Amino acid sequence: MTSATADAVGARGTPGVPAGPAHPSEDRRWRQVDVRIRRLGARPDGLIEVLHTLQQLFGYLDDDALAYVSEALGVPPSQVMGVATFYSFFVLKPQGAHTCVVCTGTACYLNGAKAILRALREALGVEVGGTTADASLSLLGARCLGACSQAPAVVLDGEVHGKVLAEEITALVASHA
Amino acid sequence: MPEPDDAPARARHHEPVLPEGPVRATANVCHAAGCLSLGSDLVFDRLCERVEASGTDDVGVRRVGCLGLCAQGPLVKVPEHDRLYAKVPAEPDELDQLVEQFRSGTGGLVVSEDPFFARQVKVVLRHCGSVDPEEVEDYVAKGGYAALRRAVTEMTPEEVVAEVTESGLRGRGGAGYPTGLKWATVAKSGEGGHKYVVCNADEGDPGAFMDRSVLESCPQQVLEGMAIAAYAVGANEGYVYVRAEYPLTVRRLNSAIRQAERAGLLGTAIADTSFSFHLEVRIGAGAFVCGEETALLASIEGRRGTPRPRPPYPAAAGLFGEPTLINNVETFASISAIIERGGRWYAAIGANKSRGTKVFALAGAVERTGLIEVPMGLSLRQIVFEIGGGVPGGHRCKAVQTGGPSGGCIPEELLDMPVDYESLVSAGSIMGSGGMIVMDETTCMVDVARYFMDFCREESCSRCVPCRAGTVQMHRLLDRICSGLATRADLERLERLAAMVQRASLCGLGQGAPSTVFSTLRYFKDEYLAHIDHRTCPAGVCEMAPFEMAGSGR
Numbered sequence: 001m002t003s004a005t006a007d008a009v010g011a012r013g014t015p016g017v018p019a020g021p022a023h024p025s026e027d028r029r030w031r032q033v034d035v036r037i038r039r040l041g042a043r044p045d046g047l048i049e050v051l052h053t054l055q056q057l058f059g060y061l062d063d064d065a066l067a068y069v070s071e072a073l074g075v076p077p078s079q080v081m082g083v084a085t086f087y088s089f090f091v092l093k094p095q096g097a098h099t100c101v102v103c104t105g106t107a108c109y110l111n112g113a114k115a116i117l118r119a120l121r122e123a124l125g126v127e128v129g130g131t132t133a134d135a136s137l138s139l140l141g142a143r144c145l146g147a148c149s150q151a152p153a154v155v156l157d158g159e160v161h162g163k164v165l166a167e168e169i170t171a172l173v174a175s176h177a
Numbered sequence: 178m179p180e181p182d183d184a185p186a187r188a189r190h191h192e193p194v195l196p197e198g199p200v201r202a203t204a205n206v207c208h209a210a211g212c213l214s215l216g217s218d219l220v221f222d223r224l225c226e227r228v229e230a231s232g233t234d235d236v237g238v239r240r241v242g243c244l245g246l247c248a249q250g251p252l253v254k255v256p257e258h259d260r261l262y263a264k265v266p267a268e269p270d271e272l273d274q275l276v277e278q279f280r281s282g283t284g285g286l287v288v289s290e291d292p293f294f295a296r297q298v299k300v301v302l303r304h305c306g307s308v309d310p311e312e313v314e315d316y317v318a319k320g321g322y323a324a325l326r327r328a329v330t331e332m333t334p335e336e337v338v339a340e341v342t343e344s345g346l347r348g349r350g351g352a353g354y355p356t357g358l359k360w361a362t363v364a365k366s367g368e369g370g371h372k373y374v375v376c377n378a379d380e381g382d383p384g385a386f387m388d389r390s391v392l393e394s395c396p397q398q399v400l401e402g403m404a405i406a407a408y409a410v411g412a413n414e415g416y417v418y419v420r421a422e423y424p425l426t427v428r429r430l431n432s433a434i435r436q437a438e439r440a441g442l443l444g445t446a447i448a449d450t451s452f453s454f455h456l457e458v459r460i461g462a463g464a465f466v467c468g469e470e471t472a473l474l475a476s477i478e479g480r481r482g483t484p485r486p487r488p489p490y491p492a493a494a495g496l497f498g499e500p501t502l503i504n505n506v507e508t509f510a511s512i513s514a515i516i517e518r519g520g521r522w523y524a525a526i527g528a529n530k531s532r533g534t535k536v537f538a539l540a541g542a543v544e545r546t547g548l549i550e551v552p553m554g555l556s557l558r559q560i561v562f563e564i565g566g567g568v569p570g571g572h573r574c575k576a577v578q579t580g581g582p583s584g585g586c587i588p589e590e591l592l593d594m595p596v597d598y599e600s601l602v603s604a605g606s607i608m609g610s611g612g613m614i615v616m617d618e619t620t621c622m623v624d625v626a627r628y629f630m631d632f633c634r635e636e637s638c639s640r641c642v643p644c645r646a647g648t649v650q651m652h653r654l655l656d657r658i659c660s661g662l663a664t665r666a667d668l669e670r671l672e673r674l675a676a677m678v679q680r681a682s683l684c685g686l687g688q689g690a691p692s693t694v695f696s697t698l699r700y701f702k703d704e705y706l707a708h709i710d711h712r713t714c715p716a717g718v719c720e721m722a723p724f725e726m727a728g729s730g731r
Binding site: 148 | 210214215380421422460464476480497632638
């Protein structure tokens, strides 16, 4: 953001609050994004935090979102894109309604994570990092979820399933896809 | 991806049962990640209901952090009778019987007599499994924040640094740099200016869950350690950098900070003195390299997490260019005990140049996986066989992997060596942050080397060529060996490349990437040769590529 806009009076309400850039759409979730940006002082170092907020609210980061953050925090678009693509947690395309994360940490790997991934890839017809054609489910791999004592572990919609067997988990996941 | 915030879910849960009068038994229900994944929240709710329905007023039910024996969750501990109940079911009828056992002190296992617990010495984990991780009052009632109060009201910053130096504590993130020395350096730099204290909770090593367990079990203990550090080095601001993969940790940390601020234990005018310390949580975004300190600082500044050459070290020029103290979760969690009981007391534990205790996440082919804390100097064999109960399924222990992707595999015949920084390095591994994976004979060591190289290849930040290109080439060579397509010349190439990447890489990720190759070649070269010369995988893990492809070079 330029210093001129930073000093301006908030266009959408409270005097004294710096005006953010225009929202990409009428969607009310942008107001929540603004709240987060304001709380972080609208400084460049808040970039990763704001990207987290955006992904949490919209599910993924699209071009509009990245452009908005760039302007609101005064970070060049190239740098925003650089950060969004550097960190594997950020996704730039829509995800499925359900997510299935297969842990591939050491304990899980030694306990059969490879077989689980293979079974899921075959059953769902998607690669790791992909989403089913009907956008019902995304299949993801994770480096380690810290659930090593329950290896192999699979997280379906945020719920950890420990000591899973390939056939069992495939059937369960397929019922969500 | 893990859900970002499930705070409302808490509202659905039962309130703890805390009778006002004397109790005969308190059921401490584990609410750390392992037991939660096995349904301990449901056990807790049902247990509360059954106790209330029975009309008794002498049994309490509360939530606690990690009870350690993760393999056998959900766990319930009854401290009044020193008993631990494993695999607790959520069936109401069975719970009614269990409540009777809690009250009479029967059933379960006796904690102080069980080898899993008897061998352990708890400093970092001393409050794990006894305090409610979401209630600061509970931590304070157990003596929490007494060390911080003492430090800021009775000690000078120099005295605090001296106490930590005397303890002999070394960085528990893995490198083992003397903590007291680091604190003294930061205290001396940038006299009077702005400084930061940063907690590295970016626990990226696969197979490690110590930091997660500590933060989810007793977040206040880490915050207290950070505040003491801030007082000692003259900082008033700090950050906890935690992985996005740990949503529960993030939630408990945020809540712990808010509660401590309300209680006057963090924030402005701590313990009614002029000392203030403001803390914020920063969430990582899935980059292993951010565990490296300069990359971590770049990430807190909102940038790509790529490391930079040192010096200058963060102690001189760190976050936003200011002097910064960075320590790992476990290091900070050790501080309050050192201030309470003195550096000399802490230094009396341990062996050789490694003082105190170390927390390990014991996993893999071992009967009793879980979270343990042992005095430095205990042998690997004692850890695997006495504490861990040995290898299940009649299998033989083949190796123990420590130190994650930068560590190595220690063969069975060396298990009698003591666990300390120097011994592990001389055996070709490192202490690392505390992941300890037991491997049996069904594990192929070449496949393990390939697995860790795949990890390093994917996680390389691409800033320096030796790491970016070297890990890709080493992975390709390892893949050819595993597929039975390699020649002995490939093996030589691998060794040369590994030596180069180790020497020439910019940061610990690249420098450590070849270490699993080195240690497996040192102890398990016969397995490499079996793949190359005989196209067989002795462990029966690797699938050989079709024979006609052999010799084609790919």
